[in-house]
Amino acid sequence: MSDEFHFPVIVVGAGGAGLCAALAARDLGADVLVLERDAVPMGSTAMSTGLIPAAGTPEQAEQGIDDSPERFASDVMAKTKGKADESIALKLGQESAETISWLRDKHNIPLSLIGGFLYPGHTAMRMYGTPHRTGGELMGSLQEACEASDVIILTEATVTRLLHDDKTITGVEFSRPDGSVETATCDAVILACCGFGGDADMVAQWIPEMAAATYHGHPGNKGDAIRWGEELGAKLEDMSAYQGHGGLAAGHGIPILWPLIMEGGFQVNRNGERFSNEASGYSEQAAKVNAQPGHAAWSIFDQRLHDLMLAFDDYQDALKAGAVQSADTIEELAEKANLPADALKQTLADVEEMVIGTRHDEFGRDFTGKPPLKGPFYVAKVVGALFHTQGGLAVDGDARVMAQDGTPFPNLFAAGGAARGISGDGADGYMAGNGLLTATSLGKLAGRAAAGQL
Numbered sequence: 001m002s003d004e005f006h007f008p009v010i011v012v013g014a015g016g017a018g019l020c021a022a023l024a025a026r027d028l029g030a031d032v033l034v035l036e037r038d039a040v041p042m043g044s045t046a047m048s049t050g051l052i053p054a055a056g057t058p059e060q061a062e063q064g065i066d067d068s069p070e071r072f073a074s075d076v077m078a079k080t081k082g083k084a085d086e087s088i089a090l091k092l093g094q095e096s097a098e099t100i101s102w103l104r105d106k107h108n109i110p111l112s113l114i115g116g117f118l119y120p121g122h123t124a125m126r127m128y129g130t131p132h133r134t135g136g137e138l139m140g141s142l143q144e145a146c147e148a149s150d151v152i153i154l155t156e157a158t159v160t161r162l163l164h165d166d167k168t169i170t171g172v173e174f175s176r177p178d179g180s181v182e183t184a185t186c187d188a189v190i191l192a193c194c195g196f197g198g199d200a201d202m203v204a205q206w207i208p209e210m211a212a213a214t215y216h217g218h219p220g221n222k223g224d225a226i227r228w229g230e231e232l233g234a235k236l237e238d239m240s241a242y243q244g245h246g247g248l249a250a251g252h253g254i255p256i257l258w259p260l261i262m263e264g265g266f267q268v269n270r271n272g273e274r275f276s277n278e279a280s281g282y283s284e285q286a287a288k289v290n291a292q293p294g295h296a297a298w299s300i301f302d303q304r305l306h307d308l309m310l311a312f313d314d315y316q317d318a319l320k321a322g323a324v325q326s327a328d329t330i331e332e333l334a335e336k337a338n339l340p341a342d343a344l345k346q347t348l349a350d351v352e353e354m355v356i357g358t359r360h361d362e363f364g365r366d367f368t369g370k371p372p373l374k375g376p377f378y379v380a381k382v383v384g385a386l387f388h389t390q391g392g393l394a395v396d397g398d399a400r401v402m403a404q405d406g407t408p409f410p411n412l413f414a415a416g417g418a419a420r421g422i423s424g425d426g427a428d429g430y431m432a433g434n435g436l437l438t439a440t441s442l443g444k445l446a447g448r449a450a451a452g453q454l
Helices: 016-027 058-062 069-079 086-106 135-148 200-206 224-232 282-290 303-309 313-320 330-337 341-356 434-452
Strands: 006-012 032-035 127-129 152-154 158-165 168-175 181-191 242-249 266-268 297-302 325-327 377-389 400-402 408-414
Touching (some): 006 016, 006 168, 006 434, 016 135, 016 181, 016 434, 069 086, 086 434, 158 181, 158 224, 181 224, 181 434, 200 377, 224 408, 266 341, 297 303, 303 377
Parallel strands (some): 006 032, 181 408
Antiparallel strands (some): 158 168, 242 377, 325 377
16 A cells, blocks of 8 residues: 555544444545454453443433433533533533434444443433443444445554644554555544553553553553654543453453442452442442452352343353352351351341441441342452553544644544543543443544544
């Protein structure tokens, strides 16, 4: 290929954000080239549960769920303690319902409203997912949609440099497996190559509390968009923000998902004692778990919660891997998990008192309204993990990258983990689905804006 190889829109990264951006640009008639470093498009999306929050949808209305973009933005600001960009949170909330209908009705992505429980920070049931609730399933559907829309995806093409004339992007340089370097020119570039969780030095620089944590994210998240942005003079925001997870099955690399906690389960350390308000959020729980003796915790739950979790493929994988143990009594469970039986029994008794409201939780968790745990009991040993970063390039409501002087780059866009998220500046602001909301809705906005300026 030479400099004569030209595409109106080039997308860097073929994860959820990149494919949504490509579909949106193609909808407006733009020819799109997606460049992907891997042999098969996956990205962080493929490693997620594939759940996307949407507020004020027809399905919610049909089920009597009171929700709106304003309520969603209010939830975001409450969870982040006012540290997120409220205008972007509201914009994403306003776009979310249309994003779901656009993906489902125009591009045949099988998304439906999921009920049964609330995730931390969400005050309404607003999660949409594919039938098996896996990111791999979502990615497969997005790839099929791109094929149907004639989106060109070039795999094993690692972008190494953005070509530019001052603030205007003129093309990209990318390497191929044989070591050759090629160039493509363009009218607009959308950065959708996620964050920097896979670069240990950048994690140590921006998120030192997770420098020694297990990284359970896509290895290609090397911070390329951040470095290119810095070179161009782009503004970075919330670089200390990240999604952690306090329930990665120890030794197995499979997340034990949070519905079992939100519906009444709890965590103990190796002393058999609770150590935090587990329901405040799975992201901030990661560092709390890693601060325990042995840098691990044990999630305790029962048959009711086991049955609830069977709907998730990740949990099925954890069962197959032997990451979950069960026993008829709490004493037997303690023996299997190598936990002190007397302490675990006392913790269970304390939680039972909290459930009926006769005991106050020193960590501030409200257990009332959920049934007490009863045998048979289940346990999974877990560690705290870094899933992906949430800080990145500052963008406006059209996903245009902002320069340090507050003006937008004329033809540079960012979405997903490459862009600043709506999680504030730490771990405790992350709400379930934040990553895929910025991937799908910011990706859609970026694709439409890039194609619209042609």
